[in-house]
Amino acid sequence: MISVLAPPSRAIGVPHERLDGKEKVSGRACYAADTPAERLAYGVFALANIPRGRIAQLDVGRAEHAAGVLRIFTHENMPRLNPVSSPPAGQSLLPLQSDRIAYEGQPIALAVAATLEQAAHAASLVRAEYEREPFNVDFRTQLERAVEGQSFFESDTRVGDVERELAQAPIRIAQRYRTADRHHCAMEPSATVARWENGSLTLDDATQYVWGVRMAVAQALDIAPERVRVRSSYAGGGFGSKGYVWPHQVLTAAAARELERPLKVVLTRAQAFTAHGYQTASEQALDIGAERDGTLRAVRATSINPTSRFDDYVEYCALSARSLYAAPAIETRHRVVHVDRSTPTPMRAPHDGVAMVGLEIAMDELAYEAGIDSLELRLRNYAQRDPTTGKPFSSKELRACYRLAAERFGWSGRNPRPGAMREGRVRIGWGMATALMGTFRMPASARVTVESDGRVLIEAGTQEIGTGVRTIMPQIAADVLGVPIEQVRIALGDTTLPETGGTFGSSTTMSVGSAVLDAATRLRDELRELGAHEDEDLGAVLSRSGRTSLSADGAWSPGEEGDFSMHTFGAVFAEVRVDEDLPIPRVSRVVGAYSAGRIINPTTARSQIQGGMVWGIGQALLEESSMDPTLGRYLSKNLAGYLVPANADVPELEVIFAEEVDAHASPLGAKGIGELGAVGVAPAIANAVFHATGVRVRELPIRLEMLLA
Amino acid sequence: MTLLETTLRVNGTSRRLEIDPRATLLDALRERLGLMGTKKGCDRGECGACTVHVNGRRVLSCMTLAAMHEGDEITTIEGLAREGTLHPVQQAFIEHDALQCGYCTSGQIMSAVACVREGHAGDEDEIREWMSGNLCRCGAYPNIVAAVAAAAQVMEQHAPI
Numbered sequence A: 001m002i003s004v005l006a007p008p009s010r011a012i013g014v015p016h017e018r019l020d021g022k023e024k025v026s027g028r029a030c031y032a033a034d035t036p037a038e039r040l041a042y043g044v045f046a047l048a049n050i051p052r053g054r055i056a057q058l059d060v061g062r063a064e065h066a067a068g069v070l071r072i073f074t075h076e077n078m079p080r081l082n083p084v085s086s087p088p089a090g091q092s093l094l095p096l097q098s099d100r101i102a103y104e105g106q107p108i109a110l111a112v113a114a115t116l117e118q119a120a121h122a123a124s125l126v127r128a129e130y131e132r133e134p135f136n137v138d139f140r141t142q143l144e145r146a147v148e149g150q151s152f153f154e155s156d157t158r159v160g161d162v163e164r165e166l167a168q169a170p171i172r173i174a175q176r177y178r179t180a181d182r183h184h185c186a187m188e189p190s191a192t193v194a195r196w197e198n199g200s201l202t203l204d205d206a207t208q209y210v211w212g213v214r215m216a217v218a219q220a221l222d223i224a225p226e227r228v229r230v231r232s233s234y235a236g237g238g239f240g241s242k243g244y245v246w247p248h249q250v251l252t253a254a255a256a257r258e259l260e261r262p263l264k265v266v267l268t269r270a271q272a273f274t275a276h277g278y279q280t281a282s283e284q285a286l287d288i289g290a291e292r293d294g295t296l297r298a299v300r301a302t303s304i305n306p307t308s309r310f311d312d313y314v315e316y317c318a319l320s321a322r323s324l325y326a327a328p329a330i331e332t333r334h335r336v337v338h339v340d341r342s343t344p345t346p347m348r349a350p351h352d353g354v355a356m357v358g359l360e361i362a363m364d365e366l367a368y369e370a371g372i373d374s375l376e377l378r379l380r381n382y383a384q385r386d387p388t389t390g391k392p393f394s395s396k397e398l399r400a401c402y403r404l405a406a407e408r409f410g411w412s413g414r415n416p417r418p419g420a421m422r423e424g425r426v427r428i429g430w431g432m433a434t435a436l437m438g439t440f441r442m443p444a445s446a447r448v449t450v451e452s453d454g455r456v457l458i459e460a461g462t463q464e465i466g467t468g469v470r471t472i473m474p475q476i477a478a479d480v481l482g483v484p485i486e487q488v489r490i491a492l493g494d495t496t497l498p499e500t501g502g503t504f505g506s507s508t509t510m511s512v513g514s515a516v517l518d519a520a521t522r523l524r525d526e527l528r529e530l531g532a533h534e535d536e537d538l539g540a541v542l543s544r545s546g547r548t549s550l551s552a553d554g555a556w557s558p559g560e561e562g563d564f565s566m567h568t569f570g571a572v573f574a575e576v577r578v579d580e581d582l583p584i585p586r587v588s589r590v591v592g593a594y595s596a597g598r599i600i601n602p603t604t605a606r607s608q609i610q611g612g613m614v615w616g617i618g619q620a621l622l623e624e625s626s627m628d629p630t631l632g633r634y635l636s637k638n639l640a641g642y643l644v645p646a647n648a649d650v651p652e653l654e655v656i657f658a659e660e661v662d663a664h665a666s667p668l669g670a671k672g673i674g675e676l677g678a679v680g681v682a683p684a685i686a687n688a689v690f691h692a693t694g695v696r697v698r699e700l701p702i703r704l705e706m707l708l709a
Numbered sequence B: 001m002t003l004l005e006t007t008l009r010v011n012g013t014s015r016r017l018e019i020d021p022r023a024t025l026l027d028a029l030r031e032r033l034g035l036m037g038t039k040k041g042c043d044r045g046e047c048g049a050c051t052v053h054v055n056g057r058r059v060l061s062c063m064t065l066a067a068m069h070e071g072d073e074i075t076t077i078e079g080l081a082r083e084g085t086l087h088p089v090q091q092a093f094i095e096h097d098a099l100q101c102g103y104c105t106s107g108q109i110m111s112a113v114a115c116v117r118e119g120h121a122g123d124e125d126e127i128r129e130w131m132s133g134n135l136c137r138c139g140a141y142p143n144i145v146a147a148v149a150a151a152a153q154v155m156e157q158h159a160p161i
């Protein structure tokens, strides 16, 4: 029985399997590159193989005459497009607009042909001669050139007298920590299918933000946004790489307009390494002063990261120090070095996920220096309020997380002496770290409709990239309307639907969920006005009042952050095993407990946190995009050289959620979890490696040679 | 480039095609036969997203040319369910939430079916090892292992599948 006034069905907070699971396991879920189209043409980019200079001569003759070729677009024949600011563009430089080359891998031509094989072959026939210019892709060799970058947070903050506190502190940890350039490597390469009809464009695009794509493409192509429809019904992961809008989307739309024919462009795996940003390496300096009992007196955190010559991208690797531990004096500072590379971009988990590496290894060093248990040190410096802004936290159950995860892990059984725990030839290390992640919220709208058969339809333009939104949103509406979740479905990923933000910043459940909650609540009120009573079928209510459907629009906007400091938290414990002679660290166990507001669907939430933990394992031990400084290019633009964790790299991962409702973050009480799981894992592993081996590694990823004594 | 006449037998149906000799089996399935369930993650044999069965064995369809498969029995994710009933591995993937974005899922499932048939699903460690050719950037690995282990039991009871 479908009823409107029945007690809540309690879908929220109950584990529920994915409503789109069947489509995904049967190969029916339609991703951008799967979009069917009549007379579809295929485009393949040819890329520059120098990092800086000018195209002196471009020879497209052979390419143009190859079989099946429809057009070779270059900077000479691609129409001039309007510049698009960043954001929504991921970078301000749009290729195929001039002869300038500003990074290796910049597109120099787009070969379009009737089949994929023909287009790929034609692209391989494009020949360029360059006037080369001196370049530098390595920021570490020019740290003295670091400058303040323009971006969305403050670069520098300061509370208390850091200089004096540091000078007077009996214990001092002053070290540098390094993280590596990394790539998102979503399994779905970016893809877009552009179709024009009567001056209007439909883009089926692999994106985390359909409205961002619409805005950028409309601006670049000088057409009204209403003439651009962007759809993304399923995206094969994004992790930030599909958050902003990148040149391939704009250029595909422009080329299809010229050709007057539908055009599909799917980036190759190699192209993905230079096509849509990367997570920058970081050079983090931590200077920590503490009392003998471990109480912090001062934290100074400084971070430098590379960015392109044409855009400032700041990876805020000193951000976490502003909020994590109580200290009377805290100073943070961010600088960037401009290099001859493409513009970096956020990647799961931006800022805090990188920042916590330095801070949490430094805290472990302090624990050993002070002779205090690592967990006890965190508890002694637990922040009741945000130590930089002085504001209370909107909610924080971190203390419970420490306790729950430590108990489950068995932390009290740890012998802290490095190398003390072993099994035969294998040294065992236990390490821990805190996780903290900033909360990002965005305005959203949604519509909820009851149809004549009593079924409920949610409409919201948000994207499904693997987070479970096709299940979570129905859970929310089901609870409000008192119907089983199976009666509810969602239409999403389309700019013709109510507008929402992008699927990034772990913001969807809070933002879109709150809009769905609002719409469903309004709908419930309207149904009550129609005289709906308990246990009454919604379809019957409609027919009684002579309607075929009833809709309500809802919206939510976060308003001012106001009086609260908003974060999610976690406590992560990791076990590593390191062979005595061949010291390849292997993660054998991870336990994490999280303070992340109300959990709407424990099944998908647990999966998402586990996925984040896998990212942490990659960050700690595997992932690094090395560049050849003499060629100015990545050494391995592939998944054989850029190592993402495989199944055998991943042990049992235990996830615990602390009971929590954050009424300040959203009316649902929920916060974001998409990124939190990827925070704290890498430093916990690095600290475990120290515990196992006695070697303090301050650079990720940890490689075998760093552990050879 | 002269086109080759080839007959591909996919999911029990034969289709006569004129095909570019450079076309991989993956691109032929997707772009010529419209079977979009098989995914391209790397096109270089590194990720496993394109896994299909050729004569019952798991094969990376991006690493083999379509024209080489005249007469072979090819099964893709679209051909796994029987009369609308999901294969036990497909069912187990849903029940164990062994997928997130779903992009690697077709390949994971095709690999998993073969992994069990090969007798490589004895315990969790063996599953981890023999499923390591299929990358999942969403990091669904623990649930994939659980799903394969559960499906292996069902498949044993209902052999042969």
Ligand code: FES
Binding pocket: B039, B040, B041, B042, B043, B044, B045, B046, B047, B048, B049, B050, B051, B060, B061, B062, B063
């Ligand atoms: S697409 Fe075939 S292995 Fe990646």
Ligand code: FES
Binding pocket: A187, A236, A237, A466, B098, B099, B100, B101, B102, B103, B104, B105, B135, B136, B137, B138, B139, B140
């Ligand atoms: S489910 Fe997204 S890559 Fe595996």
